[in-house]
Amino acid sequence: MVMVLKRFDYDECVKEGLVRNVPPSAEKAEGSINTARKWIEEAEKNFNTEAFKSSVMASYLAMFHSARSIMYYDGLREKSHYCIARYLEDIYVRQGSLERKWVELLDHYRELRHEDQYSINFVVTMDEAETALGKAKQFVDIMEKLLNKISGN
Numbered sequence: 001m002v003m004v005l006k007r008f009d010y011d012e013c014v015k016e017g018l019v020r021n022v023p024p025s026a027e028k029a030e031g032s033i034n035t036a037r038k039w040i041e042e043a044e045k046n047f048n049t050e051a052f053k054s055s056v057m058a059s060y061l062a063m064f065h066s067a068r069s070i071m072y073y074d075g076l077r078e079k080s081h082y083c084i085a086r087y088l089e090d091i092y093v094r095q096g097s098l099e100r101k102w103v104e105l106l107d108h109y110r111e112l113r114h115e116d117q118y119s120i121n122f123v124v125t126m127d128e129a130e131t132a133l134g135k136a137k138q139f140v141d142i143m144e145k146l147l148n149k150i151s152g153n
Contacts, residue, residue, distance in 0.1 A: 010090035013083035024075035029147055032069035036062045036140045043133050052129035057116060059129075059136035060109040066143035067106055073147060081110050092146065102142055105135055 013019045043058035067084045070092070071077065078084050085106045092098035109132065116122045147153075 018080040029073035036066035059132040
């Protein structure tokens with residue numbers, strides 16, 4: 001039997017309670033960017049010690065936290081990693097402030113994270129870990145630029 005995951009759009013994420021309103025917080029947004037930078041450092045350390053799976057997972061967490069910073073700034077909190085991407089897609093891609101490829105990248109590494117957590121055969125090569133680390137650095141930079149743009153900094 002094949003399990004089919006239900007795909008939500010952003011409105012469904014809200015309806016299902018997977019995104020909720022919180023007070024907008026520039027402080028939490030900045031903290032989330034700082035956390036993302038720490039995960040980049042962690043990914044680099046893991047890569048340098050050939051802990052490639054851990055490097056990819058740390059790279060994803062850097063992307064997650066940097067994307068989450070946008071939601072904090074906008075006064076939202078997610079209960080689903082999937083819904084962060086839907087939010088970026090619905091608000092920032094739609095208005096032309098963010099290229100779709102960045103949301104697709106976040107989705108790709110979120111799916112890898114899921115596979116790593118639940119598969120017994122998940123393997124990562126050095127090249128895959130190096131690519132993930134490079135993409136994560138770019139992603140975090142893009143999210144930080146987006147945060148600066150929307151905050152007027």
